[in-house]
Structure formats: structure tokens, C-alpha cells
Amino acid sequence: MIAFTIYNEVRGNRYRTLEEVNEMKKMLLVYVVLIAAFALYVLRFEYTSRVNSSWENRGLRGDLGETYMMITFQSGLEYWKSPLKGFEDAADALGVTVEYRGATRYDAKEQTTVIEQAIARKPAGIAISAIDPKSLIPAINKAVEADIPVILFDSDAPGSQAYSFLGTDNYKAGVTAADKMAELLGREGEVGVLTSPGQQNHEERTKGFRETIQQRYPLMHVVEVADGHGDTLKSRDETLRMMKAHPKLAGIFVTEATGGAGAGEAVQNAGNAQKLHIITFDTNKATLDLIKNGTISATIAQGTWNMGYWSLQYLFHLHHHLTVPAPSSSGENAPLPVTVDTGISVVTRSNVDDYYAK
Structure with a gap:
């Protein structure tokens, strides 16, 4: 009788020990889930903070997936090497991708076609040297209306919706x-x-x-x-x-x-x-x-290098909504200087x- 009682007590202790182990497993699982959830929260908070932090803190850096295009005419001219170099140097500084396109001839219709093709690619922005100040306006406006920022350089197209012109006075x-x-x-x-x-x-x-x-x-x-x-x-x-x-x-x-x-x-x-x-x-x-x-x-x-370099800087700021509207030469608020003289020398x-x- 005494032996039977001791056995039952030992077996009872054993049952309680197994129940405790199972309970501990459940609690451990709960803790793991809570820790994982907390870790995800921290990671999301860090990411959101980084994205929403000021450009001043994280630097003006874009993404290689951002493509900006430069479009000229008579694309084989040696003249375009300097503005393109400025465009590429700005891309290196900002961590973005650039492409160069141009009409092969002195032909406004061909340049219009090149711009239309660029719009279909939906780039982050386009810098254009306009062969003709009037005939290119519809294509330039079409790009802006498609939410593609356009900056003109070297040769202007007054009356278009382009944000700014950078070039020689x-x-x-x-x-x-x-x-x-x-x-x-x-x-x-x-x-x-x-x-x-x-x-x-x-x-x-x-x-x-x-x-x-x-x-x-x-x-x-x-x-x-x-x-x-x-x-x-x-x-x-x-x-x-x-x-x-x-x-x-x-x-x-x-x-x-x-x-x-x-x-x-x-x-x-x-x-x-x-x-x-x-x-x-x-x-x-x-x-x-x-x-x-x-x-x-x-x-x-x-100042051809300046034309290319600052064209891309302006496009980048427009694409990332980093501009602050201010009174322009026309008296109206504009996100960028409407005209920028890039200088000359003799x-x-x-x-x-x-x-x-x-």
C-alpha cells in the first residue's frame, strides 16, 4: 500500500513536469512571435526614418533605376561632348543613370521624333537643346504634361512649359x-x-x-x-x-x-x-x-559643362520634389530659376x- 502511494506520487510529479514543459514551449513560442514582431517594427521604423529623413542627413543620392535623358540635334558634333560630360558628372554625384539621344541631322522633325520616343520610355527627366524654338513646343509640353520634368539648355524654346533654361546669354x-x-x-x-x-x-x-x-x-x-x-x-x-x-x-x-x-x-x-x-x-x-x-x-x-551638370541637378530636384517655389523673372512663383546664364569667355x-x- 505504501509502495503504491509512492508510485502514484512519483507518476503524478512526472505528469506535472510534462505539463510544465508543454506550457513552457507555448510561452517560448509566444515570446518568439513577440520578439519577431518587435524586430519587424524596429526594421520598418528604421527604413521609414531613413526614407523620410532630410536629404541633408543622407545626402542627395538617387537610384540607378532613375534614368535621365539628354536630347540634342546633330548628335555627332564635338560641341555636345562638354555638356554631356557635365551631365554624366552630375549623374555620378547623384547616383543615377543617364542616356544621350539626339537627332542625327539638323532637322526639327527628327528631334521631335526623338523626344516622342523618350517620353514613351518615361524617364525621370529630360534635358533638351531645342533645334527650333517653335516647332518643338508641343513635344516639350507633352513631356511635362506626362509628369516628366523638362529642362532646356544651350538653345531655348520660349513659350514652352519647360521649367528652366540654362545657357549662354x-x-x-x-x-x-x-x-x-x-x-x-x-x-x-x-x-x-x-x-x-x-x-x-x-x-x-x-x-x-x-x-x-x-x-x-x-x-x-x-x-x-x-x-x-x-x-x-x-x-x-x-x-x-x-x-x-x-x-x-x-x-x-x-x-x-x-x-x-x-x-x-x-x-x-x-x-x-x-x-x-x-x-x-x-x-x-x-x-x-x-x-x-x-x-x-x-x-x-x-559654359557648356555647367549647362549639362546643372541641367541634371535641376531635373533631379524636380523629380524628387525638392524645390521651393520662389518669385521668378516673370513675377510668378516658379520651382526653379527660369533663366540661368552659364557664362562666356573670349x-x-x-x-x-x-x-x-x-
Whole structure:
């Protein structure tokens, strides 16, 4: 009887021990679930805090999945290398991806097609140099209405919905060219202009040059404004024609680099028959070489790297809603400066070596 009682007590203790173990397992499972839930909460809080934290704390960094596009015309021109380099440098700084596209020819319809194709890709933003200030407006506006920020650089399209234009103050550049031409000619003589009619930036350069000659230098006269078609051979032929039509022609202002090379070739072909001072635009190697050998007297260097770099910075800020509207030059609030002058400098034989690519 005593043995039976002891056995039952031992077996009872055993049953209670198994029940306690099962209870402990249940409690352990509850603890694991609670700890996991807490860990998930902490991780989510950390992620949310990081996403919502200020850009100042985590830096201006995007995502490689963010693609920004640069679109130009005559895509093979050496001129575009510098703004594209600025665009790419900004992409490296911001941690985003960039692509370059362009019309292969001097053709507004082709550039419109390129913009339409870009819109279909839905990039984070597009930087455009507009070949024609009017015909591209519908395509530019279509991009903005599709919630794709657009910044214009180098060549503007006034009246479009693009947020900002970054480029040379082309009228002021024309003024600078006129002052330099007056210096070269001793403030007297006949001069001509070779340009690309219909393109906003070239028209402004021409206007600044002509009005400055007229207003400041009474002994100087602009005898002709001709179309170089943005082509070396046509610009050469037009320069030769102008030299023949105006035997006293002493200077020519060429509003773009390709035409400048053509004008330089014309002067070389003419030999010493007629001395002609040439002032052109931009700093491609051909132009710099012609300055170095004395064929071209000067060129106007633009802040092309700045155009590309700040275009992408502006697009990035628009895409991430980091802008703060402020009064613009039009008097209305705008998320970015409406117009930004990226600056110019005058390159002559005395400083030409500073402008060769290092």
C-alpha cells in the first residue's frame, strides 16, 4: 500500500513536469512571435526614418533605376561632348543613370521624333537643346504634361512649359563679339555675319552683334547677314561669296563653330588677297587650332559643362520634389530659376592653350 502511494506520487510529479514543459514551449513560442514582431517594427521604423529623413542627413543620392535623358540635334558634333560630360558628372554625384539621344541631322522633325520616343520610355527627366524654338513646343509640353520634368539648355524654346533654361546669354555674347571685333578693326570697317536663321540662340547672338555695332561704333557697318546652314562647306562658300561681294569686308562674325571652320577655310583659300578677322563660337579642337595659327582671331567660349551638370541637378530636384517655389523673372512663383546664364569667355591666341582638352 505504501509502495503504491509512492508510485502514484512519483507518476503524478512526472505528469506535472510534462505539463510544465508543454506550457513552457507555448510561452517560448509566444515570446518568439513577440520578439519577431518587435524586430519587424524596429526594421520598418528604421527604413521609414531613413526614407523620410532630410536629404541633408543622407545626402542627395538617387537610384540607378532613375534614368535621365539628354536630347540634342546633330548628335555627332564635338560641341555636345562638354555638356554631356557635365551631365554624366552630375549623374555620378547623384547616383543615377543617364542616356544621350539626339537627332542625327539638323532637322526639327527628327528631334521631335526623338523626344516622342523618350517620353514613351518615361524617364525621370529630360534635358533638351531645342533645334527650333517653335516647332518643338508641343513635344516639350507633352513631356511635362506626362509628369516628366523638362529642362532646356544651350538653345531655348520660349513659350514652352519647360521649367528652366540654362545657357549662354546669347544677346550679351553678341555684344561681346561686337566689342572684340571693334577692338580688332580699330573701330571702323565693314563686317558681315554668318549665322543659322530660325534658331533662337543664333538669332539672339546676331541681334546683339548688329545692335552693338550700330549703337556704339558709327564707323563700322554690318553689310550682310548670311545663312551658313550650320555646315562647313556651305559656310566656306558663303564666306567666299561675301568676300567677293564686299571687297572692303574686314571682319565676319560666325555664330557657331561649324560655320567658323568654314569661314576659316575660306580665308585660307583666299590667301593674302583679303585680310579678314573672324570671330566665332565655341572651343572645339578645329577652332582652337585655327586660332593658334592665326586664321581665326577669337572665339566665344560657353559654359557648356555647367549647362549639362546643372541641367541634371535641376531635373533631379524636380523629380524628387525638392524645390521651393520662389518669385521668378516673370513675377510668378516658379520651382526653379527660369533663366540661368552659364557664362562666356573670349579665347584668343594669347590664351588658347588653356582651352585644349587636358
